Amino acid sequence: MENPLDRIIASAKENPRHIVMAEGIDPRINAGSQQAVESGVAKVTLVGDPKVITKMPEYSEVMEIANPDDSELTAAFGKQFFELRKHKGITEDDAQKAVLNPLVFAAMMVREGDADGTVAGAINTTANTVRAALQVIGKAPDADMVSSFFLMVLDKPHHEKKGTFVFADAGLTIGPDAKQLASIAMASADSYTRLVGNEARVAMLSFSTAGSAKHERVTQVVEATDMVRNKRPELIISGEMQFDAAFVPSVAASKAPDAVIKGDANILVFPSLEAANIGYKIAQRIGGALAIGPILQGLSKPANDLSRGCNAEDVYNLIAVTSAQVSG
Helix, strand or coil, rough: CCCHHHHHHHHHHHHHHHEECCCCCCCHHHHHHHHHCCEEEEEEEECCCCHHHCCCCCCCCEEEEEECCCCCCCCHHHHHHHHHHHHCCCCCHHHHHHHHHHHHHHHHHCCCCCCEEEEEEECCCHHHHHHHHHHHHCEECCCCCCCCCEEECCCCCCCCCCCCEECCCCCCCCCCCHHHHHHHHHHHHHHHHHHHCCCCCEEEEECCCCCCCCCCHHHHHHHHHHHHHHHHHCEEEEEEHHHHHHHHHHHHHHHHCCCCCCCCEEEEEEHHHHHHHHHHHHHHCCCCCEEEEEEECCCCCCCCCCCCCCHHHHHHHHHHHHHHHHCC
């Protein structure tokens, strides 16, 4: 099986982009960033105190460093951030202090065109990482919402079924309503096709398959599925479905013989953040799947969130994805 990372990395290398890493003081960020630069995937700037960053054994001079405390960009960023947030009551002094935060500084670099995308989350929580991206970079004009997904790669010998799958939304939207579930499904399908290059086949997951259970949570998934069909009739989508019906052809033939998804879904839209987050971690930690993300979608420019349990390889992979998102 062709690893989708090979395609993503090749795409990034064709036109390497400038990615700013807000957590330059983390050794995993240093190591993954160095790999990205040396392999030609991206140009990288590390945000943080040079006295800390340069003393790390993982640091290499192939990466640039930006220190918010003395950068020539900081004063202008403070003025821009004030304009962005003054409707929320922020003062000019508060704005100048805010851009000293590496997350905000990195996001401002992307907003102002000093970098093409940003990655964080190795140290910071998803809430803090996404908040900076939303406040500074903002939602894309044509996006209904900002959501997230994981690319899950099953390519080990013990994986009976191999392939690349999207698990959404596993990192951001806690309790999506029907409209939000529909938006997540459509955005995830587009992201999958853009990054992986394959046709999207969407399963809207539930604890019920084809009416086997009656509950308002099931009805919500059915409504979301109908919304997608009405708005994007060309998308291949079934719902509501249990995971086994979405993933195993023999189960689909028994439980949902009339569904267009016949155990061959590659986009798995979970009904809640808790289900998606638990599901991806089980697939990763017990099943041995490679998890890339969370990858954000719906922002005007790329900003992505690492898991705090990431390693240097995860950092490298997400830099490659972020660079490829810019090119895409």
